[in-house]
Amino acid sequence: MFNLFKFASPATFYPLAGRLAMGFGIASAILLAIGLYMSFFVAPTDYKQGEGYRIMFIHVPAAWMSMLIYVVMACWAAAGMIWHTRLSSMMASSLAPTGAMFTFIALWTGALWGKPMWGAWWVWDARLTSELILLFLYIGFMALESAIDDPRRAARASGLLALVGVVNVPIIYYSVQWWNTLHQGSSIKIVDGGVESSMSEIMVWTLLVMTFACWFYTIAVALCRVRSIILEREANTSWVKELLQGAKS
Amino acid sequence: MSEWFAMGGHGLYIWGSYGVAALYMIVEVILVVRRRRSLVQRLGRMIRMKAHADLEVPK
Amino acid sequence: MDKALLEIRALECVRGDKQLFSELSFSLEAGSLLHVHGPNGSGKTTLLRAIAGLVLQECGEIRWNGELVTQQQDEFNRELLYLGHHYGLKFELTGYENLKVFANLSGSETSEHEVEAALTRFGLAHCVELPVKVLSQGQKRRVALARLLLQPSKLWILDEPFVALDVAAVELLLEVIRTHVASGGMVILTTHQEVAVEVGSLQHLHLGSSVRQH
Amino acid sequence: MDKALLEIRALECVRGDKQLFSELSFSLEAGSLLHVHGPNGSGKTTLLRAIAGLVLQECGEIRWNGELVTQQQDEFNRELLYLGHHYGLKFELTGYENLKVFANLSGSETSEHEVEAALTRFGLAHCVELPVKVLSQGQKRRVALARLLLQPSKLWILDEPFVALDVAAVELLLEVIRTHVASGGMVILTTHQEVAVEVGSLQHLHLGSSVRQH
Amino acid sequence: MLAALRCMVIRDLTLAMRHRSDVLTTVFFFIIVVSLFPLGVGPDAQLLKEMAAGVVWVAALLASMLSLTRLFADDFNDGTLEQLLLVPQPLALIVLGKVLAHWIISGLPLVLMSPLLGLQFGLEGDELIMLMVTLLIGTPVLSLLGAIGAALTLGLRGGGVLVSLLVLPLYIPVLIFGAGAVTASAAGMGADGHLSLMGAILLLALALAPWASAAALRISVE
Amino acid sequence: MLAALRCMVIRDLTLAMRHRSDVLTTVFFFIIVVSLFPLGVGPDAQLLKEMAAGVVWVAALLASMLSLTRLFADDFNDGTLEQLLLVPQPLALIVLGKVLAHWIISGLPLVLMSPLLGLQFGLEGDELIMLMVTLLIGTPVLSLLGAIGAALTLGLRGGGVLVSLLVLPLYIPVLIFGAGAVTASAAGMGADGHLSLMGAILLLALALAPWASAAALRISVE
Ligand code: HEM
């Protein structure tokens, strides 16, 4: 989805990112409002879990985003390594904090869901553990990046780390199948074009709306952050000077 | 109303989840916007000062 | 004259937010020496390291034998000997052991005898058995330079090789460089000292506020 | 002429199983410069470090103001500034911070302004805010040398101070040394380079196969 | 190719032998950490036996990680690393040589010590052998993966703790299968599945980690 | 006297705030090490609950020890330590100030994190509080004793592992009583005895360790 702009130069990308961020931000706010309304007022009470299952509508999108963002981040890092495009590594580092946040939200909401459902805040189950590791990977990525002074070297080093760490994502995803665990397996499957699910239709729709809201939110925040990063790294170029002088005088 | 907030006994857990998630997202947005704004200010000041210095030195 | 072996085209290097040089182009054929001049911090070391592949250039290309060096790293490294500010010696090993390791890694079959001869030539006969860390500054430098006699590389990149050497050793090194160039080798060097590096085909490159070339 | 401030009597230094020099005696009064000559490994660095108290001599004595330095270590250290092969800089700190630390440690009240002036004098004005580790070799050296302008020590011991400096910086350093000697300071230095260290009262000391003195 | 590998290994082993105390400290650290647990958990023999494999494995992880911080640091500081980047051999091969030497110095002694520590925790016969075998397959993976982290943090302030943050998450699959194999064999189940998975991980690490470390080194030296 | 102490503490805290990542990495190291054990031992909740106190305590020992190696190192390398030896205040007081700052930076965060980790291991209510209290009394002792080891190994090659050899044995009494108190209170027995013993150890360490470290520093700087 970000690939469209891969070869764009920072100078042309900067204003474009501003407009896109605004658009995605608004879209995500609207979707979030609809999604929240659906999850609390439209979706029916679950016959097995009662009201508690409503945590799902934030837990599952956050868990999905946490993994997706890491993969996207690794892809950007790989692109930066292969083609030496400056923008790619900036995109990678702009995604990391949001990814870490969603990982934390998945862990937190999972723990709050686990107490009423399993009777424990935390069990050392494969999926839970690997999600925790994912959080450490994000933190390691950010720590390494902040420890290196030279931004270009920092981008390359942390990009390499992201690539090495990406092997963990399939482990998280398939952990439920490899080890039989407490945590629930996939309840939504994509079978030749159609979506098949064990949940009621309205729950699936709510989940999808919330997922897209989170997705758009991520894009908006990442674009906004990448604008700051572009400014920081390109502070000495003439286009930044013109831009800032124009804005201030 | 308060019955709805209780969520069938699971209120604490549900509101704990949604509350923290909302808090985090709002804080993140604020941080991102603030970072950009202060950066634009700082760089702008730097560039303007440099322009001044360049003007004054040759004279 | 031969076709140029080493070709630099439109090279640009940036460190931090400082552009050290840009649009730098030159070429070097077999049997010639390039002397890079410039004040402190003008980017001589950076240029030399970029050619050796230790620093990534911002743009521009470096060709060896007509091909990009990045596409033939191993072959290029076989033809290259880089000696920088650092000695690149393990201080716990003796001079002999240090040289032996480098000779083995460069893939050349170097006999014990040759290593000893190189050390003797650089006046280190009486301290072969001392670990490098107790040697004097100039002696350390001599050990590092003894590699020049052992590795059959074509291109020598020497970053201030005369530092810490006494008069006799400077003479010796000049002699070694002259022989190398005369037999078709290539040398790129920098130095702030006044030394007479006169050889057949000599080029000068000036880095600094304004980049000139002659 | 004054009474000699620094006196060396029958000094002998041994490293490993090698006697570097023995029966070495000389004295130095205020306003004079001692240039120590000798080939690589002849013991120049060892002699300088012995005077600075960084190496223990085998026998002989070193007197400052007529008293043994070992008995007035603190006072002697206050009068001494030693710059060796190593830069003695913290690579993570900026040049400014490095100098500030040294100034503070030496107990002298050095203002921000003075430190900046010293850096500017050594041509480092545009890189005060860079950590020393990214500076070029010559720039690092210049930072270390800027200490000379900040600490009011009488005796400077400089081990090959001209290494890595470009022509302008060598000139500048010579100027600084001349001023120091002219105002009653004392300098002991070694160098392999041909530089014109001509000052009022100049002594030479030759170390090496045969120890001579004039 | 092989000559260069051999040369690197011998060089690093010679260097290590020049300071023998460095080698010993890793082993002692391993022994001490393992011995701390019975003190913390209490003397219950059954409990100790059940946690034995996990504890020995975690201690091995920590010991290997601590010794890693110095894998490239010395070469980096004295400029040898630069020269190693320039020798006409694939850098990955050089890295492999260094990692091999590191394993011989700090991994192999752990493998050899492990049966003794297992005995202290009440492991017996087959379990002891299984513990040794898993460590034998697993510790090279630790050295290989750790090299990536060590290369990435080269020359950084506070590299020691940073390297643990980067490397420990990557170690986790090895830990799970390694300790799992011992537990499974203690429970009478076959551990073949675990072992073959570990073998696969080792092969994968052997094939990829040297390249990744080489790339990281190039970034750090610049 | 007190002014000098305060000055030292504030100086060290300011320095730590300059590299905030250093502070965070200690906590993360602690969390990661604790999280490694369940992966090695397996998910059996009962087993995990029994070993919880021991594991958290050992991890605290290791985290505190690792951060210790840098307690005096920076000051030593840049020559500040020499200067500190010369100020007209008892050296033991200076050391106490540094240790206090070290505890605030690396001990206190562990204490604050411990209930969360306890929860993951299934500890509840009283046990959690007991875990926190023992760590609150115990971690200052770790910093105090560790300072002696850090001072002794100052400037030595491979100091990191050496310090662990010197210091870990000294830590053992704290570990036994600290983890013991939690286990005892979980078993429903009173932990008062353990706690008062730990208090005594703390007082003793507070009275003696600064002097010992000061003496060690004088030896190392010479
Ligand atoms: C801290 C605890 C937890 C963590 C770290 C966690 C982590 C995850 C992750 C990573 C996913 C996405 C995986 C995938 O899409 O296949 C996920 C999905 C899910 N989780 Fe959790 N979880 C936790 C607790 C819980 C609890 C307590 C429940 C309910 C009892 C739960 C129910 C679900 C459901 C229903 C899904 C959606 C699965 C699907 O449809 O694919 N989780 N969780």
Ligand SMILES: Nc1ncnc2c1ncn2[C@@H]1O[C@H](COP(=O)(O)OP(=O)(O)OP(=O)(O)O)[C@@H](O)[C@H]1O
């Ligand atoms: N991160 C950075 N930010 C700004 N400038 C930098 C950065 N890193 C390096 N530099 C500058 O790049 C230059 C590097 O110069 P280099 O080492 O190539 O000089 P040199 O010509 O070899 O000098 P010398 O004669 O002193 O050896 C220095 O001027 C240094 O200040």
Ligand SMILES: Nc1ncnc2c1ncn2[C@@H]1O[C@H](COP(=O)(O)OP(=O)(O)OP(=O)(O)O)[C@@H](O)[C@H]1O
């Ligand atoms: N342990 C040892 N055994 C034998 N010789 C030793 C030992 N330690 C040092 N040396 C010798 O002592 C001498 C030290 O010389 P020093 O460093 O003083 O020389 P220098 O005159 O400064 O030389 P340079 O001009 O190269 O700097 C060297 O020749 C060295 O080989």
Ligand SMILES: [Mg+2]
């Ligand atoms: Mg240079």
Ligand SMILES: [Mg+2]
């Ligand atoms: Mg010398």
